[in-house]
Amino acid sequence: MQDNLKDILANLNTEIDQETLLLYLQDKLPASQKHDVERKLSASEFEHDALEGLQQFDDKKKIAHLVEMLNRDLKKKVARKTRRREKLRLKDQPWLIFAVVIFLLLIVLCYMIIHRMIQAQ
Amino acid sequence: MKAEQYNRMTDQQLLENYQSSHDNEWLGILLERYTLLLLGVCMKYLKNEEEARDSVQQIFLKVIQELQKYRVEYFKSWLYMVAKNHCLMKIRDRQGKVPAELTERVMAAPDEETDWQALLQNDRVLDLMDESLNELSPEQKQCVTLFYLEKKSYQEISEETGFSMLQVKSYIQNGKRNLKLMIEKKLKQT
Numbered sequence: 001m002q003d004n005l006k007d008i009l010a011n012l013n014t015e016i017d018q019e020t021l022l023l024y025l026q027d028k029l030p031a032s033q034k035h036d037v038e039r040k041l042s043a044s045e046f047e048h049d050a051l052e053g054l055q056q057f058d059d060k061k062k063i064a065h066l067v068e069m070l071n072r073d074l075k076k077k078v079a080r081k082t083r084r085r086e087k088l089r090l091k092d093q094p095w096l097i098f099a100v101v102i103f104l105l106l107i108v109l110c111y112m113i114i115h116r117m118i119q120a121q
Numbered sequence: 122m123k124a125e126q127y128n129r130m131t132d133q134q135l136l137e138n139y140q141s142s143h144d145n146e147w148l149g150i151l152l153e154r155y156t157l158l159l160l161g162v163c164m165k166y167l168k169n170e171e172e173a174r175d176s177v178q179q180i181f182l183k184v185i186q187e188l189q190k191y192r193v194e195y196f197k198s199w200l201y202m203v204a205k206n207h208c209l210m211k212i213r214d215r216q217g218k219v220p221a222e223l224t225e226r227v228m229a230a231p232d233e234e235t236d237w238q239a240l241l242q243n244d245r246v247l248d249l250m251d252e253s254l255n256e257l258s259p260e261q262k263q264c265v266t267l268f269y270l271e272k273k274s275y276q277e278i279s280e281e282t283g284f285s286m287l288q289v290k291s292y293i294q295n296g297k298r299n300l301k302l303m304i305e306k307k308l309k310q311t
Contacts, residue, residue, distance in 0.1 A: 018157045034274035042268075042293060046201040050161025052290075057170065066174060067156050074156070074181050078149035 016040045016047065018067065025060045132196045140192065148188060151196065152181055159204050166208035180207050246304060253303040260284070261296030268293050 016037060023029050024037045041047045057063055127135075127150050139147035159180055163173035180203060193199045254262060260282075267278045268289075278289045 018154075021157060031274050031277060032272075034276070035268075035272050038268070038275055042290075042297070046158060046162070046197065048294070049165050049201075049205075050158040053161035053163065053165030053173070054157070056164050056168065063157070063160070066160060066170075070156050070160065070174065070177050070181075071153050073178060074149055074152055077181060077185065078145040 021051075021054075022064050022067075025054055025057075025063060136193065136196050139188065143189075145185060148185060152184060155197075155200055159200070162201070162204045163208055166205070167211060172211065176204075176207055176211060180204050183207065246308070249304050249307050250300065253300050253307070256303060257296050257299055260288075261292045261299065264289055264292035265296040265300070 020029070020033075020037060024034065029037065041051050054060075054063060130138075130150075132151060132154070135147050135151040139145070139151070156177065159177045160173055163176040163180075164170065167173050167176060180200075183203060184200065187193075187203070254265065257265065263282060264278055264284070267273045267281065268275075273281070275286050275289050278284070279286050282289070284292065
């Protein structure tokens with residue numbers, strides 16, 4: 001009894017995985033697990049608000065699909081930002097700029113030598 | 122294998138990895154954990170599936186940008202605050218103003234943290250809790266008892282009491298909050 005009383009105010013671990021939450025929303029969990037999920041959800045304001053919102057979806061099966069789409073979009077965003085940053089990072093490397101300048105100078109030098117040789121003939 | 126390895130990492134570890142490497146991939150892994158919760162929060166406030174989905178995408182972008190500029194210590198609570206503020210702004214854009222009751226709810230500062238974990242080791246607090254439970258309204262007392270002490274689900278409580286699921290949740294939440302307030306008040310008096 002006393003241990004159960006502690007549950008009311010204890011800051012319990014509210015971590016709940018998305019799959020379990022989706023099963024809960026689709027009413028696919030046994031009663032014992034349902035209570036466990038609800039206890040965790042009621043301990044955190046974030047989870048509590050989220051549950052209230054998710055229950056407003058007309059078709060609960062659609063939620064998993066939506067989450068998948070959002071995650072796919074997130075991966076693209078993250079990859080795009082990473083690529084852009086890598087490109088920018090190239091600019092920060094002075095040895096690369098130096099190598100490009102040397103390479104261009106060599107081309108100009110070669111052109112001038114070949115040009116003079118042609119003129120000399 | 123890699124996914125399993127990431128699953129075992131805490132939010133704090135992922136955030137630290139991002140902060141030290143500035144590799145957005147860590148942020149992607151971290152945010153993915155909260156997609157469902159963000160979708161729920163946006164749906165709760167915006168009450169529109171399409172708007173909720175778009176808002177989650179916008180929140181992702183905002184988080185990626187903000188974390189490049191600022192250092193965040195408690196990611197989960199910060200993310201929740203970002204999501205709530207985003208929804209508030211959306212409602213403001215839509216209606217020109219935000220209903221007062223929503224502003225109060227969204228902008229309300231989080232409860233002052235009491236170290237309940239430590240307090241609960243004290244037998245006196247448990248006695249106070251027992252006493253305070255009897256001072257709750259009959260509905261709150263019934264729902265809190267069935268939920269926390271008899272470990273019944275919302276649905277079972279709803280069937281047993283005849284209250285709707287929404288009422289059950291509300292009685293439990295309010296009952297819990299009132300219990301905290303009563304105990305804090307009694308502890309201050311002693």
